[in-house]
Amino acid sequence: MLTYHHVTKVYPSRRVVALRDININIDEGEFIYIHGHTGSGKTTLLELAYRAQTPTFGTVSFKGKNLSKISYDEIASLRRQIGVIFQDFRLVPYRTVAENVSLPLEVLGWSDNDIKYRLAELFELVDLKNKGDLFPNELSGGEQQRVAISRAIAFEPYLILADEPTANLDSETTHAIIDLLEMLHRKGMTLVVATHNEELVKKIPGRVIRIKEGRVISER
Amino acid sequence: MKDNHLLLITGWLRAFKQATKGLYRNIYVTLAATFSIAIALTVLFVSVVTILVFREVVYHLQSQISIVAYIEKNTLEEAMDGMLDFIKKRPEVKSAELITPQEALNQLAAVLGEEGAIILSLDENPIPYSVEITLNYLEDAPKIITLLREIPIITEILNMGEAISRVSNLLSMVRLIGGLVFTLFTIFATILISLTVGLAIRNRKEEVLVMYLVGAPPGYIKRPFILEGLLYGFLGGAVALTILIIFHPTLKKFLHDMLRLLNPLGNFALGNWWYLWVSLIIIGAFIGALGALFATQRYLREA
Numbered sequence: 001m002l003t004y005h006h007v008t009k010v011y012p013s014r015r016v017v018a019l020r021d022i023n024i025n026i027d028e029g030e031f032i033y034i035h036g037h038t039g040s041g042k043t044t045l046l047e048l049a050y051r052a053q054t055p056t057f058g059t060v061s062f063k064g065k066n067l068s069k070i071s072y073d074e075i076a077s078l079r080r081q082i083g084v085i086f087q088d089f090r091l092v093p094y095r096t097v098a099e100n101v102s103l104p105l106e107v108l109g110w111s112d113n114d115i116k117y118r119l120a121e122l123f124e125l126v127d128l129k130n131k132g133d134l135f136p137n138e139l140s141g142g143e144q145q146r147v148a149i150s151r152a153i154a155f156e157p158y159l160i161l162a163d164e165p166t167a168n169l170d171s172e173t174t175h176a177i178i179d180l181l182e183m184l185h186r187k188g189m190t191l192v193v194a195t196h197n198e199e200l201v202k203k204i205p206g207r208v209i210r211i212k213e214g215r216v217i218s219e220r
Numbered sequence: 221m222k223d224n225h226l227l228l229i230t231g232w233l234r235a236f237k238q239a240t241k242g243l244y245r246n247i248y249v250t251l252a253a254t255f256s257i258a259i260a261l262t263v264l265f266v267s268v269v270t271i272l273v274f275r276e277v278v279y280h281l282q283s284q285i286s287i288v289a290y291i292e293k294n295t296l297e298e299a300m301d302g303m304l305d306f307i308k309k310r311p312e313v314k315s316a317e318l319i320t321p322q323e324a325l326n327q328l329a330a331v332l333g334e335e336g337a338i339i340l341s342l343d344e345n346p347i348p349y350s351v352e353i354t355l356n357y358l359e360d361a362p363k364i365i366t367l368l369r370e371i372p373i374i375t376e377i378l379n380m381g382e383a384i385s386r387v388s389n390l391l392s393m394v395r396l397i398g399g400l401v402f403t404l405f406t407i408f409a410t411i412l413i414s415l416t417v418g419l420a421i422r423n424r425k426e427e428v429l430v431m432y433l434v435g436a437p438p439g440y441i442k443r444p445f446i447l448e449g450l451l452y453g454f455l456g457g458a459v460a461l462t463i464l465i466i467f468h469p470t471l472k473k474f475l476h477d478m479l480r481l482l483n484p485l486g487n488f489a490l491g492n493w494w495y496l497w498v499s500l501i502i503i504g505a506f507i508g509a510l511g512a513l514f515a516t517q518r519y520l521r522e523a
Contacts, residue, residue, distance in 0.1 A: 050433070075435075076432075077436030079432075079433060090432055090433070092426055092427040093429070107437075111230065151434070
């Protein structure tokens with residue numbers, strides 16, 4: 001589904017080589033950890049998948065399409081098939097929880113009734129019932145991340161990319177979030193989780209790709 | 221096809237809802253935008269009204285100027301009537317009137333006042349028959365004068381050339397200044413709104429970024445901002461209208477005092493220009509949307 005073929009990414013302005021000759025193939029239904037320390041290139045790897053970046057060399061393909069060669073409209077279309085979860089949640093502060101989560105559904109043109117029904121389902125799933133009318137700053141870190149996850153999975157994407165989804169959370173909330181991601185995997189979604197948390201990788205089963213200084217150093 | 225239309229309508233309705241929410245959620249930006257637009261529109265309106273009043277005065281002066289053509293003595297009445305009909309049929313001519321020698325003499329005597337009695341006591345009236353012509357547009361005066369010169373029974377044309385040319389120049393100047401003022405203030409208001417909406421977009425950069433990340437097409441992202449600009453313009457227009465309604469008597473007095481020497485305004489009333497009041501709101505909304513469109517093009521590229 002998602003393929004990195006001899007991908008190298010250079011940031012000339014920062015004089016940094018973020019990724020070096022990366023070759024990864026991710027199949028439908030997989031649960032993959034991208035493990036590495038801060039600055040190892042994890043975020044760049046994910047950004048290439050939703051076309052926030054383009055590779056300097058090599059190709060990144062999603063469903064067989066070279067992402068460097070897609071139009072602006074196709075980028076929008078690609079992002080409507082991929083759910084992204086960020087370390088800093090990226091919630092809109094002046095939109096309520098319900099309005100944040102419904103954003104991708106509105107973009108897809110869902111009706112108000114369908115959105116309402118879907119939100120009820122999602123809030124049940126991520127345990128956010130009765131929080132729909134609150135604003136993000138009225139929630140705890142774990143709750144905010146659950147809102148971000150709800151937004152990412154709202155339209156049942158083919159692929160979920162999670163960039164350090166537990167970095168700002170305590171260990172109890174971390175496990176709750178990972179349990180939630182695992183549950184989504186069991187529902188058939190493909191997940192790519194970037195993390196620096198070694199303990200987490202050891203506890204939860206899944207394919208693990210370790211990267212260091214922009215290179216894949218091991219895979220299990 | 222029906223579904224697509226429905227989707228489009230739903231999208232715009234949602235964008236409108238989002239835009240109205242944006243108004244009160246970013247209340248300080250809304251207030252700043254509304255009042256700057258209101259000030260720009262008030263100044264624009266006062267300038268336009270001043271220009272229109274000037275134009276009205278110039279038109280009034282124009283109607284006071286007539287061309288007088290003297291007719292050869294002993295011309296037959298039938299010939300004079302035929303000539304009068306010919307002149308009246310010209311599209312440039314507003315009115316044409318035959319003045320008898322006696323009428324002309326009486327007019328002259330009236331102008332001279334006490335000394336007019338001497339004129340009236342003359343044995344023989346030296347003034348011939350004449351035609352007094354007023355035109356729809358003073359710019360046509362040279363054309364009509366040339367035409368009159370070709371009529372054999374006309375002996376002399378009273379030279380109003382200088383007055384005609386002055387009023388005509390004044391009219392052209394008023395039109396030019398009016399056009400310039402309107403264009404400049406429209407550009408100024410559009411830039412102002414563009415900057416204000418730009419501020420609103422920067423203020424909501426996170427939202428724009430998230431919308432991009434969830435795959436919203438650029439048109440979808442722009443919609444609420446354009447509607448927000450339209451609402452700023454609409455509100456600004458409404459505030460400007462309120463200001464003008466409150467200060468309407470002052471404005472009228474100011475214009476009246478300023479133009480008193482040129483010509484009394486007579487029946488002129490600002491309320492007569494109802495279309496200007498309405499267009500103030502429409503122009504406000506249009507400029508708002510236009511400014512927002514420029515801002516979205518510019519700032520969304522940055523985002």
